[in-house]
Amino acid sequence: MADDTDVLLELWKGHRDEARQMENQRATLTHVVILVAAAGLGFLAQDGALGTSSLVVTVPMFVLGAFGAVAGTKYGERWAVHSGLPDRLRHEVGLRRPGLNLSGLIEDNHVEHRAEFPRISRVRIWVLRVGIHGGIAAGGFALSLWALVRGR
Template sequence: MADEVDVLLQMWLNRWEQIRHSEVQRSVTSNMLLVLVGVGLGLIGQKGLGSQLLPVTLGILASGLFGMLLSVKYYERFRFHLSEAAALRAKLDERFPAIELESSRSYLNDDQARNFPLLIKIRLYWLWLAMHAVISLAGASLTVAILF
């Protein structure tokens, strides 16, 4: 019995490690893209908007689109590992009903919703998507400004 519980706990911890790893990867890649976009904008600021900088503006546009794709993919991985962790937690709750894992989680979720009724509705990945969408719009706007 203890071996089964150890396996469940280890699997549950591994899911959370994977969730953290995905979040770190998302953060690092987003930061790298922001640095590249900053360099591009700095170059545009120095040289002015001209046709020779069209590759830079297209790069900014592409960076934003790529960032959006990465954010969605990392969110998909997050949801997958979260679902796995939830299934493992349910097995632990089923195995040890006295510790009331599921009811504790449910209470904490309800408490969070009471304390932050507006923020609870905003998904974090929407904010990452919005940031990358703004980058894409900036790249598209600068590209249009060069072309027309």
């Protein structure tokens, strides 16, 4: 029969797998949004001039970027659920097995990492993720406004 630590480790593995799945789904969504936006921009560039007919491309670009920002934020929230519990489980394993010094190893790693990357370690990855989708949405919105103003 498994001891309590084995049960905690199995729970840890399951939630880490779920967190990875959320990250993979978020990455796939981001790739699709970027590819579709790039194709739309390529189509607009090939057409040469923005007009009301360009709204067929620019409005969906705005909607897709906005959807990507919201969905990416939701994937981030789900990732936090599935990565927060493993952190607690790891802490519990460390309490049950003090000889492993898990807390000390993890803290030492964080200190070394922050020392090696002092500026970039403060940047939150979700800001970059949502920012790329927000940029696509803003680009689609701006191009839509430009197309409406230019008319034709």
